[in-house]
Amino acid sequence: MTYEQKITNELEFWKFKTLQKPSLFNKVTDNVQKKINSYIPDKVHSAITVAIKQMVKAVLFGSTFTTTKPVEDLTFMHREALIKQKIDNYKKTGAAEGGITGAGGFLMSLADFPILLGIKMKMLFDIAATYGYDVKDYRERLFILHIFQLAFSSKKESQNVFAKMQNWDNLAHKLPTNIDEFDWLTFQQQYRDYIDLAKLAQMLPFVGAAVGAVANYKLIDRLGKTAMMSYRMRYFSMQSVVIAEKQVKDLRLETNE
Numbered sequence: 001m002t003y004e005q006k007i008t009n010e011l012e013f014w015k016f017k018t019l020q021k022p023s024l025f026n027k028v029t030d031n032v033q034k035k036i037n038s039y040i041p042d043k044v045h046s047a048i049t050v051a052i053k054q055m056v057k058a059v060l061f062g063s064t065f066t067t068t069k070p071v072e073d074l075t076f077m078h079r080e081a082l083i084k085q086k087i088d089n090y091k092k093t094g095a096a097e098g099g100i101t102g103a104g105g106f107l108m109s110l111a112d113f114p115i116l117l118g119i120k121m122k123m124l125f126d127i128a129a130t131y132g133y134d135v136k137d138y139r140e141r142l143f144i145l146h147i148f149q150l151a152f153s154s155k156k157e158s159q160n161v162f163a164k165m166q167n168w169d170n171l172a173h174k175l176p177t178n179i180d181e182f183d184w185l186t187f188q189q190q191y192r193d194y195i196d197l198a199k200l201a202q203m204l205p206f207v208g209a210a211v212g213a214v215a216n217y218k219l220i221d222r223l224g225k226t227a228m229m230s231y232r233m234r235y236f237s238m239q240s241v242v243i244a245e246k247q248v249k250d251l252r253l254e255t256n257e
Contacts, residue, residue, distance in 0.1 A: 087224035
């Protein structure tokens with residue numbers, strides 16, 4: 001089995017899992033999430049909302065993350081080997097950061113949200129560049145935000161995002177050019193609702209450090225895997241386009257002969 005055959009199988013399984021209808025467990029979990037979130041103080045929700053809104057603006061129009069240059073002249077397999085190394089490094093960084101802020105109690109855990117957001121976004125920009133995409137392109141930065149949404153949204157919302165991403169390169173020219181047209185409110189609400197019990201437990205004394213480290217490690221791992229699958233989907237989509245164009249060209253040559 002070639003590498004492309006192997007990752008094609010992995011991609012198809014991921015698509016299947018993504019498009020599955022929400023299970024009873026998913027529905028119960030979502031309801032529990034919402035109940036838990038209703039008990040979180042308003043100042044926590046406000047802090048998360050502000051942090052995410054600022055992060056969206058930084059991603060779309062700032063230069064903080066756009067210094068990474070696209071990697072050239074590598075095979076797809078080599079690119080993915082580098083990406084897996086990067087994800088592992090970011091998981092370790094996130095775990096260390098979560099442990100430190102978790103040990104600091106409630107106020108330090110509040111600070112964890114914007115710090116963790118920054119780690120996640122930096123990882124996504126590194127992944128995009130390693131796949132060969134120019135993150136200075138506004139459309140590539142929007143794709144990165146969609147990956148984030150896909151990873152940290154409810155089952156229903158993630159399927160809506162997935163539908164937008166399937167033919168991204170064909171639809172990119174229709175994307176909004178104004179930040180006010182980007183639905184950052186849904187973006188932050190979905191991310192907020194995704195925060196699980198383990199992440200909230202990071203705010204508890206004594207156990208916060210251990211919980212924070214594990215939660216951050218898993219969240220970054222989930223985001224990294226979602227990013228790889230998303231870029232694989234683009235890769236194979238473009239491969240299909242190239243093959244189709246070649247077939248049309250060959251058919252025209254045969255007709256002319």
